[in-house]
Amino acid sequence: MSIERPWLAHYPEGVPPQIDVNQYASVAAVVEEAFERFRHRPAFTSFGKILSYGQVDELSRQFAGYLTGTLKLSKGDRIAIMMPNVLQYPIALFGALRAGLVVVNTNPMYTARELKHQLEDSGAKAIVVLDNFASTLQQVVADTHVEHIITTGIGDLLGAKGVLINFVLKHVKKMVPAYSLPTAVRFADALSQGAPHPLPKVQLGHDDLAFLQYTGGTTGVAKGAMLSHGNMVANMMQAGAWIGKNVKPGEEVIITALPLYHIFSLTANGLVFMRLGGLNWLITNPRDMPAFVKELKKSKFTALTGVNTLFNGLLNTPGFADVDFSRLHLTLGGGMAVQRAVAERWKKVTGCTLAEAYGLTETSPAACINPLDLKDYNGSIGLPIPSTDVAIWSEDNQPLPIGEVGELMVSGPQVMKGYWQRPDETAKVLGPDGWLHTGDVARMDESGYVYIVDRKKDMILVSGFNVYPNEVEDVVMQHPGVAEVAAVGVPDEHSGEVVKLFVVRKDPKLTVEELKKFCHDNLTGYKRPKIIEFRDSLPKSNVGKILRRELRDEKKTAAAS
Known part of the structure; x- marks a missing residue:
């Protein structure tokens, strides 16, 4: 299949179109080079111990x-x-x-x-x-x-x-x-x-397994993605090439709040910044936001990775605005969609653009990242990183033209070998030509920027119209009285499904009527929520990703009982 690569013309200066994955035989080789090169530099710190x-x-x-x-x-x-x-x-x-x-x-x-x-x-x-x-x-x-x-x-x-x-x-x-x-x-x-x-x-060597990284537990039985040394070395080098000129070897301090057992933090913080001689400032319990903010005040940090709920939580924690952000030059969001309201507020408070990245456990994880010289949040997950091809496919596995909405497909040296002892599950997502089905609905613009529309399985079908929860949530988060929101589809005898919102209030006086009016002014008819339920909290995964499925399943369980 011939691939158009419009993104290459829009790469940041100095980022190569390809990386040389043969530079290192294994993750161990990369780690040992860092040990030698940065022997006397601080590597990890926790509870004051370095x-x-x-x-x-x-x-x-x-x-x-x-x-x-x-x-x-x-x-x-x-x-x-x-x-x-x-x-x-x-x-x-x-x-x-x-x-x-x-x-x-x-x-x-x-x-x-x-x-x-x-x-x-x-x-x-x-x-x-x-x-x-x-x-x-x-x-x-x-x-x-x-x-x-x-x-x-x-x-x-x-x-x-x-x-x-x-x-x-x-x-x-x-x-x-x-x-x-x-x-x-x-x-x-x-x-x-x-x-x-x-x-x-x-x-x-590259074919030897480095990790069995389990994924898909929220969608059924968890499967072990087989990530080889070659996969991990490739992704470290791809991400390293992307952040290249924006980091100074031996001088970076990265806040590691997402758990290192999660693929995003493991590769981005634990491995990429280690190769650069950075100091990983370990946060053991990021859910304790006041203690987290105290750590930030001690750290003189230069980089921070996280998920949308983490950034939102920090912004809503007293004292965060008083943190010294003078050295912060890199904020990377991944793991779930970054919401515009959160990204814009982050820029206002910290002075640093929140650049969204995209990846999957199955891609070790990075596939697309926004340029790090981005002036403002752009709603995109960025451009395919070096040595990575991305395409948008139709339901019958045909490439779609620029601008069309379809399934996001990824190919590159970071794509897993398959699922551990599950050839049937592997065959569902990984073609013989190496293209990975991501299960995400997306479009690409003429410059090669990719925009996630939603997860295939989270899509809500209202009277035959596709409603993407991300879009609805993004709009609702613009309301100053909303702290967190999840949109799901619930059965309806007239339209098949309707949109239901689960909302955590920032303003305790916010009413259902006020929020419905806000949605009426900002969303077309079929996208507007018909039901709004206020909650004290929303179910989240280990990294803080809101679990829409759990909210959907609650309704099914209630209906069955």
């Missing part, structure tokens, strides 16, 4: 030694990491990758059912788990392939202060439910047992 690149090198070597020398794990064995953003995460991550293991990133908020599925499905032989979540593991571990358990507390690498933190979390705040895992080894003991073992010599 680890240099040299220290992360040494500690991850010890962990790799433990995995291969003590536990006798081999190249290709899977290890689950079930931790939020704490210093132990990068040590376990880099140790596992240097040992040639496949990392299974595991959401610490999983229920026992979800955890059991992921451990069983991946065949993980080992798991590193934070004490706070070990009781969940205890419920299911006997039914999995896990042979080795490593436990750790939030304060374990923080010295004397860490002892106090662990005590308070367990005994005062009661945040560590009692558990019994008699064979478990403490993280610190694993490091000392690994220290005498040499760093294993593992040959890694």
Whole structure:
């Protein structure tokens, strides 16, 4: 299929059309180069403790030694990491990758059912788990392939202060439910047992798996996207080429509030900025917004990644406007649609444009990013990044002309190898020619900018007309009395479906009538919400993405009962 690439003419100055993915054989090779190059620079900080690149090198070597020398794990064995953003995460991550293991990133908020599925499905032989979540593991571990358990507390690498933190979390705040895992080894003991073992010599290439990154849990059974070392190296280099001249190696401080077990944060913060010698400022609990703002005031940060709800939450937290934004030059939004009202307010408060990016777990994740010299929010997810092709296809898999709306398709070296042990699911999304079906409805303009219209499965059909929730939500967020909103379709005997809004109020006096009038003035008839329900909060995923499906399912459950 011949591809028009109008986006290349609109690339920022200095961004190449292609990257050389053969520059590195593996993620481990990239990491080891950073350890050498930035040895004395700070790499990660959490709760006031800073680890240099040299220290992360040494500690991850010890962990790799433990995995291969003590536990006798081999190249290709899977290890689950079930931790939020704490210093132990990068040590376990880099140790596992240097040992040639496949990392299974595991959401610490999983229920026992979800955890059991992921451990069983991946065949993980080992798991590193934070004490706070070990009781969940205890419920299911006997039914999995896990042979080795490593436990750790939030304060374990923080010295004397860490002892106090662990005590308070367990005994005062009661945040560590009692558990019994008699064979478990403490993280610190694993490091000392690994220290005498040499760093294993593992040959890694582009086809070797680096991650099983689970996705799709909100749409059915979670599937493990097989992300190879080649996929991850490609995406690090693509994103690195894109931000190129906008960053200074060894001088960046990036706020890492999204969990590193999520693909966006893992690649963008944990890997791309590590290759640049940046300092990852780890935020363990970003939902505690007042504490988060206090951290921002200490950090002299230069870059921040997040999802729309995170930016919106910060903007609505007292004290955020007083943060020093003088060094901030890069704000990247992804994971869900960035809303115009949030982006415009972000620019006004911080002076930094909120540039939207787009990706999927299946693309490691970046596929499109807006130019970083963008003056203002433009409603687009940006241009396809180097070595990436993007096309808009019709229902019968034919490329559509510029400006037409269809399914967004992506091809490039960052596209996954497939879903772990699910050839049938792989075949549904990945063609033999390497094109990935994203499930997103989009259009492309004549300059190559891509605009997401909505998720295929979230589309609402009102009397035969397509209504895209993103558009409705974007409009409703312009109302000064609205803090958060979700739009879903609910059954209607006259029009098939109607639009229902779930709204969290910023102004407690906001009424249904006032909001309906606002929608009447700003939306055409069939797009206007027929039902509005006020809520104190909306259901969200682990990274703060609003879960429309849960709101839809509530209605189905209520109707069935």
